[in-house]
Amino acid sequence: MTDRKPGDSGTDRLFAHEQPHSDFRFDASVARVFPDMIRRSVPGYTTIIPMIEVITEQYVQPGSHCYDLGCSLGASTLAMRHGIHYNDVTLTGIDNSADMLERCEHYVALDDHSLPVTLRCEDIIESRFENASVTTLNFTLQFVAPEQRQGLLTRIAEATRPGGVLILSEKIRFESEQEQDTQTRLHHEFKRANGYSDLEISQKRAAIERVLLPETLQQHRERLLNAGFDQVILWYQCFNFVSLLAIKSTRNSQ
Numbered sequence: 001m002t003d004r005k006p007g008d009s010g011t012d013r014l015f016a017h018e019q020p021h022s023d024f025r026f027d028a029s030v031a032r033v034f035p036d037m038i039r040r041s042v043p044g045y046t047t048i049i050p051m052i053e054v055i056t057e058q059y060v061q062p063g064s065h066c067y068d069l070g071c072s073l074g075a076s077t078l079a080m081r082h083g084i085h086y087n088d089v090t091l092t093g094i095d096n097s098a099d100m101l102e103r104c105e106h107y108v109a110l111d112d113h114s115l116p117v118t119l120r121c122e123d124i125i126e127s128r129f130e131n132a133s134v135t136t137l138n139f140t141l142q143f144v145a146p147e148q149r150q151g152l153l154t155r156i157a158e159a160t161r162p163g164g165v166l167i168l169s170e171k172i173r174f175e176s177e178q179e180q181d182t183q184t185r186l187h188h189e190f191k192r193a194n195g196y197s198d199l200e201i202s203q204k205r206a207a208i209e210r211v212l213l214p215e216t217l218q219q220h221r222e223r224l225l226n227a228g229f230d231q232v233i234l235w236y237q238c239f240n241f242v243s244l245l246a247i248k249s250t251r252n253s254q
């Protein structure tokens with residue numbers, strides 16, 4: 001198992017000083033510190049990345065396509081790449097942030113592996129998928145408008161071969177107000193333990209409030225089943241961050 005996450009960039013101090021409100025965007029300043037930001041902000045991220053390699057290895061099929069949607073700097077893309085041991089498989093990373101993709105290209109070039117990676121700068125809402133065995137949405141769906149999520153997942157499920165999967169990692173919310181408060185507090189303690197100040201935590205919270213829209217585990221499960229996946233497994237949870245494995249059954253087990 002490998003752990004080849006991009007990691008040589010700057011420390012995230014983007015919210016360290018008081019500043020006027022603006023909605024969070026994946027621009028050049030975020031791209032520069034992104035590896036540090038996501039590692040210190042998402043509990044379990046450093047576990048989920050190497051597990052994407054393990055899961056890809058289990059489900060990739062010869063002659064199929066693999067997709068990493070919202071690939072950012074390519075951490076999940078490279079994990080998938082190292083789980084693919086067929087040379088007739090294609091791997092495509094898609095992101096609509098040119099600033100992220102520009103850096104992603106460098107990380108892909110630095111990664112010592114023969115499988116080509118195609119990077120596309122486009123909105124995944126408009127992307128075409130076909131003949132897929134493994135697709136990853138690692139903390140990306142949460143940024144897609146809620147009314148567009150079902151359509152996107154349905155297109156992914158339709159493009160997925162029998163026996164193929166979608167790896168879906170998301171920040172979630174909870175029905176119970178008490179659990180929501182507890183999990184949010186624990187998440188903020190995780191950020192504090194990683195060196196973020198109260199000001200950084202509260203300014204980041206305000207910046208993502210209108211752009212990162214978490215849903216409940218039940219909403220995700222139902223939507224994945226509606227989309228056409230046959231089984232949904234919660235394979236990872238740390239506080240309010242989860243990763244699901246949605247599986248399309250093989251025809252003969254239906």
Ligand SMILES: C[S@@+](CC[C@H](N)C(=O)[O-])C[C@H]1O[C@@H](n2cnc3c(N)ncnc32)[C@H](O)[C@@H]1O
Pocket residue numbers: 026038069070071072073074075076077094095096097100122123124125137138139140143144
């Ligand atoms: C939290 S990051 C994903 C992290 C990455 N998958 C990883 O494992 O390191 C979310 C990414 O999704 C991208 N994104 C958000 N909405 C998108 C859309 N509609 N189409 C394409 N990319 C999108 C953002 O630009 C950003 O790079």
Ligand SMILES: O=C(O)C(=O)C[C@]1(C(=O)O)C=C[C@@H](O)C=C1
Pocket residue numbers: 037038041042139171204205208212
């Ligand atoms: O929920 C938060 O507080 C976060 O900072 C999470 C999160 C994410 O889940 O993508 C938000 C934006 C950045 O992409 C990095 C981390």
